[in-house]
Amino acid sequence: MNLASTLCVPLAPRLDTSGWVDSLRAIVGAESVLADPKELLAYECDGYTLQRHPPTAVVLPRTTAEVAAVVELCARLNLPIIPRGAGTSLCGGVLAVEGGVMIALTRMNRVLALDVRNRRALVEAGCVNAWVTREAAPHGLCYAPDPSSQPACTIGGNIATNSGGPHTLKYGVTTNHVLGLELVLPDGSVQWLGVTPDGGEDVEGYDLRGALIGSEGMFGVVTRALLRLIPTPTHWRTFLGVFDTVDEASHAVSDIIAAGIVPAALEMMDRLIVSALEEAYHFGFPLDAGAVLIIELDGLPAGLAAQAGVIEALCRGRGAREVRVARDEAERAALWKCRKRAFGAIGRLSPNYVTQDGVVPRSKLPQIMQFIQETSRRHDLRIPNVFHAGDGNIHPLILYDEREPGQVQRALAAGHDILTRCIELGGSVTGEHGIGVEKMDYMALQFTESDLDAMRTLRRVFDPDQRCNPHKMFPGSKRCSDFAVRKQAHA
Amino acid sequence: MRLCPANLDELRHALATANGRRVPVTGWDLHALGALLEHHPEDMTATAQAGMSLADFQHTLAQAGQWLPLDPPFPKAMTLGALIAGNHSGPRRWGFGTARDWLIGISVVLPDGRLVKSGGKVVKNVAGFDLCKVFVGSHGTLGIIVEATFKVLPLPKAQRILQHICATLEEAGALLERVVGSRLHLDILDLHRLPGSPPTLVMGFGGPQEDVDEQCQALSHLGICQPGDMEYDGLFHKWPHRKCAVMPSALMDTLARLEGCAFVARAGNGVIYHTQGPPAPPATAPSALQQRLKDAFDPHHTLPSL
Ligand SMILES: Cc1cc2nc3c(=O)[nH]c(=O)nc-3n(C[C@H](O)[C@H](O)[C@H](O)COP(=O)(O)OP(=O)(O)OC[C@H]3O[C@@H](n4cnc5c(N)ncnc54)[C@H](O)[C@@H]3O)c2cc1C
Numbered sequence: 002m003n004l005a006s007t008l009c010v011p012l013a014p015r016l017d018t019s020g021w022v023d024s025l026r027a028i029v030g031a032e033s034v035l036a037d038p039k040e041l042l043a044y045e046c047d048g049y050t051l052q053r054h055p056p057t058a059v060v061l062p063r064t065t066a067e068v069a070a071v072v073e074l075c076a077r078l079n080l081p082i083i084p085r086g087a088g089t090s091l092c093g094g095v096l097a098v099e100g101g102v103m104i105a106l107t108r109m110n111r112v113l114a115l116d117v118r119n120r121r122a123l124v125e126a127g128c129v130n131a132w133v134t135r136e137a138a139p140h141g142l143c144y145a146p147d148p149s150s151q152p153a154c155t156i157g158g159n160i161a162t163n164s165g166g167p168h169t170l171k172y173g174v175t176t177n178h179v180l181g182l183e184l185v186l187p188d189g190s191v192q193w194l195g196v197t198p199d200g201g202e203d204v205e206g207y208d209l210r211g212a213l214i215g216s217e218g219m220f221g222v223v224t225r226a227l228l229r230l231i232p233t234p235t236h237w238r239t240f241l242g243v244f245d246t247v248d249e250a251s252h253a254v255s256d257i258i259a260a261g262i263v264p265a266a267l268e269m270m271d272r273l274i275v276s277a278l279e280e281a282y283h284f285g286f287p288l289d290a291g292a293v294l295i296i297e298l299d300g301l302p303a304g305l306a307a308q309a310g311v312i313e314a315l316c317r318g319r320g321a322r323e324v325r326v327a328r329d330e331a332e333r334a335a336l337w338k339c340r341k342r343a344f345g346a347i348g349r350l351s352p353n354y355v356t357q358d359g360v361v362p363r364s365k366l367p368q369i370m371q372f373i374q375e376t377s378r379r380h381d382l383r384i385p386n387v388f389h390a391g392d393g394n395i396h397p398l399i400l401y402d403e404r405e406p407g408q409v410q411r412a413l414a415a416g417h418d419i420l421t422r423c424i425e426l427g428g429s430v431t432g433e434h435g436i437g438v439e440k441m442d443y444m445a446l447q448f449t450e451s452d453l454d455a456m457r458t459l460r461r462v463f464d465p466d467q468r469c470n471p472h473k474m475f476p477g478s479k480r481c482s483d484f485a486v487r488k489q490a491h492a
Numbered sequence: 493m494r495l496c497p498a499n500l501d502e503l504r505h506a507l508a509t510a511n512g513r514r515v516p517v518t519g520w521d522l523h524a525l526g527a528l529l530e531h532h533p534e535d536m537t538a539t540a541q542a543g544m545s546l547a548d549f550q551h552t553l554a555q556a557g558q559w560l561p562l563d564p565p566f567p568k569a570m571t572l573g574a575l576i577a578g579n580h581s582g583p584r585r586w587g588f589g590t591a592r593d594w595l596i597g598i599s600v601v602l603p604d605g606r607l608v609k610s611g612g613k614v615v616k617n618v619a620g621f622d623l624c625k626v627f628v629g630s631h632g633t634l635g636i637i638v639e640a641t642f643k644v645l646p647l648p649k650a651q652r653i654l655q656h657i658c659a660t661l662e663e664a665g666a667l668l669e670r671v672v673g674s675r676l677h678l679d680i681l682d683l684h685r686l687p688g689s690p691p692t693l694v695m696g697f698g699g700p701q702e703d704v705d706e707q708c709q710a711l712s713h714l715g716i717c718q719p720g721d722m723e724y725d726g727l728f729h730k731w732p733h734r735k736c737a738v739m740p741s742a743l744m745d746t747l748a749r750l751e752g753c754a755f756v757a758r759a760g761n762g763v764i765y766h767t768q769g770p771p772a773p774p775a776t777a778p779s780a781l782q783q784r785l786k787d788a789f790d791p792h793h794t795l796p797s798l
Contacts, residue, residue, distance in 0.1 A: 118672075118741045119762075163618045174616065176625070177593055192781060201737025201762050205775075206782045206798065207634075208579075211592065211625025215618050235675060259534040261557060261646030301677060303702035360614040364534040392616040393535075432616035440619075447619055448609070455608040455789075456621045462784045474620070 018057060021078055025060050025102070028070045033108070035059040044103055047090040048150075049439055051355065051409075056083060056097035061108050065183060065191060065224040068104060072222060073189025075102050075468070082187065083470050084218040086127060086158030089150045091356050092437030094162065094217055098472035104222055106157050112136045113225070114198070120230040121180065123198050126157030126223045130164075133228060142230040145172035148433070149341040157223045163215035165433040167266040167340065170391040171299075172231065174433070176214040183225040184213060187464040191224075198227050212459060217435050218470040220463035234299035237265065238309050239327040239336060242294040242316040243287050247271050247374070247386070250292035251367040253319040254390040257296070258363050260315060262308055266297040267391030268340055274387045274398075277346040278339045286339075287323070294390065295340055297333075343387040344398070350385065351400035357416050358434040359423035363393040372422050373397050380415040382408070394432035395423075421446065436474045445476045495520040500607075500638060507636060508605025511794040517603075518796065520636055522573060528552050529639065530613070537596065537613055539641040542573030558644045561588040561679075563722070565729040573637040579629035583696065583722050586760035587679025592628045597641035600627055600634075603794045607638070615643050626785070633798045634789040648698030653680065654711055655720030656693045664691040665744035668759055670714055671695065672740075676707055681760035683747070684724045693759070694720050728756045731767055738762045 022036045035041060036058040045055040057080075062068045075082050081101030088095055097103060106127035114123040117140045122133055130151040133144040147166035148154055154164070160182060165174040172178075180202070181195030195210030196202055213220050244250040250269055257267065270278070271292045279286045286293065294316070298308050313324045327333040347354050361369045370386070373395070377384040388396040397419055401412035420430045420443055430436075430443040444453060453475060460467065472478040493515050497503035503525070510517050522543030531538040533556040540549055546560075546567035553559050563582035564570060570580065576598070581590035588594075597611035600623075610623030627637055658664040664683055671681065671693070680696030695716065697707050711717065731754070738746045740762040747757060747764065755766040778786070778798055786798050 116741075119739050163622070165616055169616070173593065176622065177589070186781075192779070194781075199739060201739060203735065203737035203763055206778055207785050208592065208625045208629050209781060209785070211622060211628065212785075214625070215622045232675070255534060258536060263645065300699070301703045301706050303706045304700035307700050307702050360616050362532060362535040362537070362614055364532065389616070393614055394616045427612075428614045429612050429617040429619045431619050432614070433618055435618055436620070444620060447612075451606045451608045452610065452620070454606075455602065455610070455623060458788050459621050459623065459626060459785075462781065462788050 021074065021080070022058055024074055025058060025071060028074065029060050029062050029067050033061040033063070035061075044085070044088070044097070044105070047088040047093060047095045049091050049093040049355075049437065052093055052096060052438060054097050054100070056103035057100040059103045059105055061105050063108050065185065068185045068222050068224050069189050069191050071102065071104060072185050072187065076188050079466070079468070081468050081471050082222070084157065084161070084222045086155030086161075087129070087150075087153045089154045090158065090162065090437060091358065091434040092431070092439040094435050094437040094470075094473065096438050098438065101471075106155060106222070106224070109224065110155070115140065117142065121198070122228045122230055124156055124226055124228060126155060126160070126226060128156050130154050130156060130159055137230050138233065141233055143233045144228055145169070145178050145231050146175045149344065151341070156226050156228070160214050160223050160226060161216065161218045162433065162435045165389065165392070165394070167268050167337075167389060168297075170267055170389065171263055171265040176211060178229045179210065179214055179226055180229050181210055181227040182213065182223050184220070185222040185224055187221055187466065187469040196227055213463070216463075217437065217473055219460055219473060221469060234265065236302045236305055237297055237299040237333070238305050239333045240294070240296040240309075240312060240316075241325040241327070241336065242296060242321045243290045243323040243325070244292045244294070244319070244321050246291040247370050248367055249320045250294050251370045251390070253294060253316050253321065254366055255364050256315045256319060257312060258391065260311060262311060264296050264312075264391060265299040266295065267389075268295040269293070269386065269388055269390040270295070270340065270343060271386045273350060273383060273385035274343050274346070277349045277385070278343060280349055281346045282339050282342070284335055284339050295336060340387070347385070347398055347400070350383070352402050352404070354398045354400045355412055355416060356434070357395070357397045357399065357419055358431045359395050359420050359428060360432040361393045361395065361423050361426045361428035363391070365426045365428070366390060366393055369395060369422060369426060373419060376415050376418050379418075380411045382411055382415055384415065389432070392432065393428065438473055438478075441474060441476050441478055444474065493517050497522070498524050500525060503636065503638065504601050504605040504607060507601055507603060507794070511603040511605070511792055514792055515794070517794050522571060522638070525638055526571075531556065533558055536644050536646075537615065537641060538644050539597070539613060539639065540572055541639055542576070542637045543571050546570045546572060546575055553644055554647065557647050559647050560594055560642050560644050562591060562594065565726045572640050576628055576637055576640055577630060577632050583680045583682050583694070583725050583758070585758050585763070586681040592625065594642045594644075595624050595628060595640060596643050598624045598627055598637060599639035601636045601638055603635065603790045603792065608635075611641065613641050631796070631798070633786060633795050635795070650701040650704040651696065651698035652704050652708060653694065653696040653720040653722065654708070654716050655695070655718050656716045657718070658691045658693060661691050661744065661748055664693055667693055667714070667716075668744070672760065674710065674714070676710055677703070678760070680722070681758070682725075682756060683759040684728065684756040685754055686724060686728060687754050692724070694722075694724070696720075696722070725756060728754065728765065733765050733767050736764050736766070738764070
């Protein structure tokens with residue numbers, strides 16, 4: 002049984018669907034419209050499961066023209082639209098808070114063209130992240146942003162959340178790798194923003210593509226994207242640094258950055274994560290280690306050898322008891338596979354968990370990790386950590402059991418403490434997962450009313466009616482949980 | 493009206509007043525807002541007021557062994573505000589991109605005098621919409637940038653610039669293809685032709701000494717071993733010039749059409765700066781969305797038009 006679904010009641014009377022569902026069917030075909038409550042259940046939430054609400058209907062278009070026609074119909078009928086990719090968002094980014102028409106891009110999933118000479122790929126928005134690199138790899142190219150969810154998440158979702166991944170430490174996040182995109186604006190008109198597939202890199206006028214990236218589906222529906230590809234690194238060295246404590250590992254991370262080395266990736270996993278992963282995948286992780294670091298260098302062979310020595314010395318200087326080097330590509334791949342499946346292994350530790358996504362200045366890593374340990378004790382909840390240490394982007398996974406009275410509240414309180422501390426340390430409440438419905442209230446802690454107003458101004462440029470993915474991002478937006486609390490009080 | 497505020501409050505007040513009275517503001521001088529505010533070498537981030545010159549900023553960073561890897565011409569005359577407002581870059585664009593890629597936080601005074609910020613001081617951050625991108629390259633048409641935070645990098649341990657003088661553009665084009673197709677890690681990949689000089693391909697790279705030596709060797713196998721420098725860039729940019737951007741694969745055809753004129757091309761990126769040549773295509777009117785953005789942030793058009 003799911004806690005949130007029992008707590009969360011529809012906010013508004015269900016939208017009157019008379020007639021318009023048939024109009025949707027007329028545009029995309031009957032097999033591409035879902036309106037049966039049972040079918041809609043699959044679309045009631047994303048990777049953030051504390052709140053749920055199904056849309057009124059889901060459409061699965063196959064072309065930009067279909068998307069535009071659907072959006073135009075919704076504009077005429079004043080219906081909310083909710084763009085959706087694979088639904089792996091961890092912040093409730095695709096929650097249909099007051100119902101509405103969900104536009105799922107999963108059938109628009111092709112790599113349309115690869116331009117090897119110009120290192121570009123043209124893809125449909127529903128294209129799965131990992132497929133881009135799969136297609137580009139035979140040409141010695143790859144798409145750099147590599148979120149751990151890359152076997153499932155879509156380029157459209159990556160664009161909407163400005164996704165990062167382990168290797169964005171060196172190569173930059175989504176906004177550094179999306180050259181241009183096709184957008185269906187909330188009025189149904191279609192615009193290309195940024196670099197065109199056959200155009201040069203510098204575009205006249207404002208960087209509207211940049212403004213759109215990270216807008217969490219609130220500016221329109223992305224239908225195609227032009228991606229920058231980079232040469233696949235040919236030489237790398239991947240280390241596993243084994244530490245007795247999280248504190249030692251955190252200091253080693255700070256030391257590496259302070260030494261002026263920018264690894265391709267620098268990730269930390271603590272004891273709980275390592276043991277869950279070991280149980281699931283038998284990689285050969287040391288079970289008694291307090292924390293491990295995955296450190297990857299790439300570059301030219303000569304320089305790699307020199308930097309490798311420095312990395313090893315820095316780790317040992319902070320008490321690493323072992324620094325292993327991946328022997329070959331197979332071992333390296335196995336290590337990354339484990340890292341990227343870490344969230345999945347949490348199921349072995351706990352029936353429920355909530356992932357936080359705070360950021361601190363990198364030198365504050367030891368402090369925030371200490372604070373997380375205290376928070377875990379204070380709220381009597383286990384909080385394993387697996388995260389992008391080199392960027393200061395933490396992912397404490399707060400474990401709870403929704404069947405135990407009070408645990409949900411404690412999990413929420415622990416998350417609140419950690420994110421508030423991130424802000425106090427000069428950081429941010431989200432490094433890559435987004436605000437969505439989950440973190441709306443932190444916006445007022447991190448930004449002034451004027452800052453938020455400027456964001457609202459930008460939103461109205463794209464969506465004057467604020468009909469696209471409503472009730473997200475801004476504090477004070479309507480939410481399910483307002484009702485959840487009330488209902489619980491009655492119970 | 494030109495603004496020359498003594499401090500931030502004065503700027504906010506002066507801009508709001510001009511806006512209220514519908515007096516167009518044509519320019520501003522922020523030399524009074526030129527301080528470095530924070531530099532945390534261990535975080536590889538730095539924050540400065542927008543009136544600070546790029547050269548001064550680089551100088552401060554260098555004392556801690558770091559830099560902002562952007563090298564537009566005339567860094568003494570270029571403020572950080574101008575760097576952002578023009579989304580500038582220099583020869584190292586091939587390796588390091590433009591101002592857009594390094595800016596992580598910004599504070600701006602809007603025409604009504606309000607101070608707004610976006611982003612922050614950490615290298616990864618998706619809280620809120622990315623207003624940094626709205627102001628990068630906006631040429632001062634939406635607000636006045638007063639403060640910026642950049643991610644920075646350690647200075648490379650070693651650097652080298654090599655060049656190859658080509659007899660013809662065709663020869664340069666053929667060599668360029670070989671370089672692009674190689675596994676070299678270049679930061680600079682420029683092709684220039686200054687008045688009276690032959691086409692010259694310039695390649696620059698940096699990193700650990702071992703890397704630099706290895707790349708020198710690889711380039712010498714391509715017959716490239718003559719030492720070069722970046723002086724051509726400053727020299728060229730003193731002359732009136734235009735810019736055009738094409739797909740990298742269309743670079744050589746475009747250069748061929750420029751006939752006799754002088755140029756500096758970011759050959760890897762397909763960006764060409766050139767003296768006279770074919771008449772510039774008529775400026776296209778801003779799209780409705782572009783105009784809406786301008787009207788939303790500067791409703792009375794107090795700031796220069798886009
Ligand atoms: C196991 C796991 C690991 C993860 N690891 C990472 C990680 O390492 N890095 C990281 O950044 N994230 C990570 N995430 C979060 C998530 O995968 C990313 O946010 C991803 O980009 C979402 O893509 P999606 O296709 O699933 O989008 P969805 O979840 O469907 O949607 C996410 C947001 O994008 C909008 N959207 C989707 N498609 C479009 C479109 N075509 N046009 C306009 N808006 C659109 C939605 O409205 C919503 O606001 C992880 C999630 C899970 C479950």
